[in-house]
Amino acid sequence: MGGGVVIVGGGECGARAAFALRENGYAGSITIVGSEQHLPYERPPLSKAALIDPHHTFVAPRERYASENIDLLLGHEVTAIDPDKRTINLADGRTIAYDLLLLTTGAKPRSLPDIDPASKRVLTLRTFDDTVAIRERLGPGRRLLIIGGGFIGLELAATARTFGTSVTLIESQPRILMRGVPQEIAEVVADRHQCEGVLIRCGVGISALSETDDAVEIRLADGQIYAADTVVVGIGATPNTALAERTGIAVENGIAVDDRLETSIPGIYAAGDCCSFPLMHYGGRRIRLEAWRNAQDQGTLVARSMLGHRDRITSVPWFWSDQYDLTLQVAGLADGATTHVRRDLSANSFILFHLDADGRLLAASGVGEGNAVAKDMRLAEMLIGAGAKPAISALADPLQKLKSILTMQRGNT
Amino acid sequence: MSGDWVKVCADDAIDEEDVIRFDHGGKTYAIYRSPQDTFHATDGLCTHEKIHLADGLVMDNIIECPKHNGRFNYQTGEARGAPVCINLKVYPVKVEAGSVFIQVQ
Numbered sequence: 001m002g003g004g005v006v007i008v009g010g011g012e013c014g015a016r017a018a019f020a021l022r023e024n025g026y027a028g029s030i031t032i033v034g035s036e037q038h039l040p041y042e043r044p045p046l047s048k049a050a051l052i053d054p055h056h057t058f059v060a061p062r063e064r065y066a067s068e069n070i071d072l073l074l075g076h077e078v079t080a081i082d083p084d085k086r087t088i089n090l091a092d093g094r095t096i097a098y099d100l101l102l103l104t105t106g107a108k109p110r111s112l113p114d115i116d117p118a119s120k121r122v123l124t125l126r127t128f129d130d131t132v133a134i135r136e137r138l139g140p141g142r143r144l145l146i147i148g149g150g151f152i153g154l155e156l157a158a159t160a161r162t163f164g165t166s167v168t169l170i171e172s173q174p175r176i177l178m179r180g181v182p183q184e185i186a187e188v189v190a191d192r193h194q195c196e197g198v199l200i201r202c203g204v205g206i207s208a209l210s211e212t213d214d215a216v217e218i219r220l221a222d223g224q225i226y227a228a229d230t231v232v233v234g235i236g237a238t239p240n241t242a243l244a245e246r247t248g249i250a251v252e253n254g255i256a257v258d259d260r261l262e263t264s265i266p267g268i269y270a271a272g273d274c275c276s277f278p279l280m281h282y283g284g285r286r287i288r289l290e291a292w293r294n295a296q297d298q299g300t301l302v303a304r305s306m307l308g309h310r311d312r313i314t315s316v317p318w319f320w321s322d323q324y325d326l327t328l329q330v331a332g333l334a335d336g337a338t339t340h341v342r343r344d345l346s347a348n349s350f351i352l353f354h355l356d357a358d359g360r361l362l363a364a365s366g367v368g369e370g371n372a373v374a375k376d377m378r379l380a381e382m383l384i385g386a387g388a389k390p391a392i393s394a395l396a397d398p399l400q401k402l403k404s405i406l407t408m409q410r411g412n413t
Numbered sequence: 414m415s416g417d418w419v420k421v422c423a424d425d426a427i428d429e430e431d432v433i434r435f436d437h438g439g440k441t442y443a444i445y446r447s448p449q450d451t452f453h454a455t456d457g458l459c460t461h462e463k464i465h466l467a468d469g470l471v472m473d474n475i476i477e478c479p480k481h482n483g484r485f486n487y488q489t490g491e492a493r494g495a496p497v498c499i500n501l502k503v504y505p506v507k508v509e510a511g512s513v514f515i516q517v518q
Contacts, residue, residue, distance in 0.1 A: 371464065
């Protein structure tokens with residue numbers, strides 16, 4: 001063995017891949033190079049529990065890296081990859097050899113043009129340090145303006161309200177969660193935010209943003225002006241592909257990988273938020289997922305691929321969001337659905353099933369208090385994975401158990 | 414260790430391959446009925462982020478946490494992979510005269 005496995009990116013996916021390599025019997029050296037100083041941590045709490053009381057949710061304690069002989073190089077940037085020599089260069093001048101390379105470089109938040117990256121008042125939320133900085137700016141009498149009505153913006157709005165912060169949210173699309181969930185669910189979420197005192201403005205863009213010493217002023221396209229102490233921009237993220245591009249690795253809305261997560265250069269793999277991959281359940285369509293479970297699943301899968309296993313990506317896209325006591329879940333991709341079926345689980349919780357013209361279940365999205373939709377959503381995900389064509393009447397009837405439908409469908413195939 | 418036997422519910426109050434929540438003495442438990450019609454009990458909260466397991470899905474001898482899909486063997490308490498790594502505590506269960514009892518400690 002020469003350089004062993006080097007993992008560029010010290011987030012959830014990179015750390016999970018390192019442990020999965022050991023779980024699958026790999027005994028060579030493993031080095032994780034991370035740009036953040038922190039031990040690999042989970043990002044979902046950053047807009048929720050960690051924002052209430054800043055604390056890390058680490059993927060694993062430091063001792064586990066030591067006991068599994070995984071080297072951590074934290075706070076280092078990788079500047080170049082030489083795929084012929086199989087080496088990487090660090091910003092501090094070091095060169096590290098590898099046999100197999102994994103890119104788990106993640107994504108970075110989009111910002112608006114003309115915003116000073118060093119601004120203390122116009123921020124984004126992606127890292128633990130971002131959470132700490134935003135936390136200090138929340139509280140009664142403070143004015144927070146959020147640009148973007150996606151999951152990050154809405155979770156931040158919910159958490160900021162728990163501190164009594166005044167919250168205004170601006171979304172340029174006609175409604176919140178335009179890309180994430182169907183309108184019926186978005187309405188439940190929007191109503192809840194309004195009840196909690198969040199002012200939501202949709203369908204209007206921003207024409208100017210100016211920052212003074214003690215405030216930020218936002219002028220909307222309709223002429224309205226809002227002033228805030230802090231602005232957080234939550235308008236999506238872009239994959240970190242610059243290093244791959246410089247190396248000549250194919251990039252297509254993310255580092256392009258095959259269904260085993262190998263890039264266009266043999267021996268170099270990519271996984272998690274940074275990569276785009278073909279999705280079997282949807283005709284091999286290439287997608288990129290910024291999601292916690294995807295990072296975990298792909299970390300595990302890529303480790304096996306690197307060791308020569310022939311597993312392929314079969315998981316169904318899945319994510320969740322918590323806002324106040326509401327939980328939303330989405331499984332699958334609803335694009336191409338022609339039939340939508342509603343299943344009411346209780347007064348405040350329901351699931352929408354999305355089927356294509358052949359009756360195949362493509363996706364499901366649910367909303368409810370606490371974990372009210374969790375069990376049925378998990379079964380919906382399995383039905384999607386099984387390529388099921390469940391009867392519409394059964395989906396609509398909460399007394400008909402999805403577990404029984406799944407058992408029947410599996411019996412048919 | 415020994416402790417009191419506490420009545421949970423009638424045995425037909427739990428569906429096969431399902432789970433219910435049971436609160437007693439300031440603690441919360443999850444009570445399971447397996448596809449083989451055996452009954453089991455564990456701590457009620459996932460060891461990962463303190464989520465009620467009774468909202469999760471039972472598949473054969475596995476309970477899956479409703480929040481992050483952490484999995485446990487509910488018959489042994491064994492954690493079955495990321496994100497959970499701490500085992501669940503299990504409790505003795507008996508069925509007598511159509512009622513389910515657990516032995517709390």
